[in-house]
Amino acid sequence: GDSVTQTEGQVALSEEDFLTIHCNYSASGYPALFWYVQYPGEGPQFLFRASRDKEKGSSRGFEATYDKGTTSFHLRKASVQESDSAVYYCALGDDGEGADRLTFGKGTQLIIQP
Amino acid sequence: GPKVLQIPSHQIIDMGQMVTLNCDPVSNHLYFYWYKQILGQQMEFLVNFYNGKVMEKSKLFKDQFSVERPDGSYFTLKIQPTALEDSAVYFCASSLDWGGANAEQFFGPGTRLTVL
Numbered sequence: 001g002d003s004v005t006q007t008e009g010q011v012a013l014s015e016e017d018f019l020t021i022h023c024n025y026s027a028s029g030y031p032a033l034f035w036y037v038q039y040p041g042e043g044p045q046f047l048f049r050a051s052r053d054k055e056k057g058s059s060r061g062f063e064a065t066y067d068k069g070t071t072s073f074h075l076r077k078a079s080v081q082e083s084d085s086a087v088y089y090c091a092l093g094d095d096g097e098g099a100d101r102l103t104f105g106k107g108t109q110l111i112i113q114p
Numbered sequence: 115g116p117k118v119l120q121i122p123s124h125q126i127i128d129m130g131q132m133v134t135l136n137c138d139p140v141s142n143h144l145y146f147y148w149y150k151q152i153l154g155q156q157m158e159f160l161v162n163f164y165n166g167k168v169m170e171k172s173k174l175f176k177d178q179f180s181v182e183r184p185d186g187s188y189f190t191l192k193i194q195p196t197a198l199e200d201s202a203v204y205f206c207a208s209s210l211d212w213g214g215a216n217a218e219q220f221f222g223p224g225t226r227l228t229v230l
Contacts, residue, residue, distance in 0.1 A: 004156075041223060043118065043207070043220075043221030043222050043223050043224055044157070044205070044221045045221070046218045046220070049218075089156075089157070093217070100162075100209070100217055100219065101147075101159040101162060101172070102147075102159060104149075104156045104157040105156060106155070
């Protein structure tokens with residue numbers, strides 16, 4: 001079945017550091033790819049999506065490029081802020097029977113030290 | 115932005131009892147979802163629901179599970195009877211559309227279910 005692998009369980013950085021969170025996927029079809037962010041006490045919030053090879057999704061300074069060749073959708077940000085501290089989830093969407101069923105990775109806890 | 119509410123935030127029950135988890139989706143959304151997250155593991159899809167019907171369910175959606183949204187009120191997940199392995203956080207989500215630009219799923223804050 002479909003799966004999403006996030007390599008890092010936790011990433012600790014200082015403000016203004018460059019961020020990379022790795023995401024690789026395995027799917028039989030041509031899925032849409034997503035990044036979600038979750039703050040304490042809240043549900044995951046949609047960050048952005050990409051639906052085809054080489055498409056770049058972006059929001060709030062975060063970006064990721066759909067790479068079908070390497071089956072990756074790595075999250076990057078040039079300069080992180082303390083407010084970016086949260087859990088980040090990579091997910092893929094399978095349109096299935098008429099509504100997206102999302103398959104999530106395990107999440108990466110991002111800790112930004114001031 | 116649009117909010118999905120979940121009631122209660124935490125529920126503790128004895129194994130074998132029935133439990134109903136309530137979700138108040140975004141008002142104009144048409145598609146509804148439940149996901150389950152066991153502590154330390156990833157969130158997993160349970161079921162999606164549209165126009166009064168289950169569209170798709172995963173193997174985690176056991177026979178003891180059911181969903182409904184009577185008369186446009188809460189979207190509910192009922193578990194009857196509950197088992198120890200049902201202990202998890204259950205997230206509800208809703209979306210306006212599927213498979214396109216309006217397919218963004220909005221998630222609630224989750225209900226933590228503890229089965230003793």
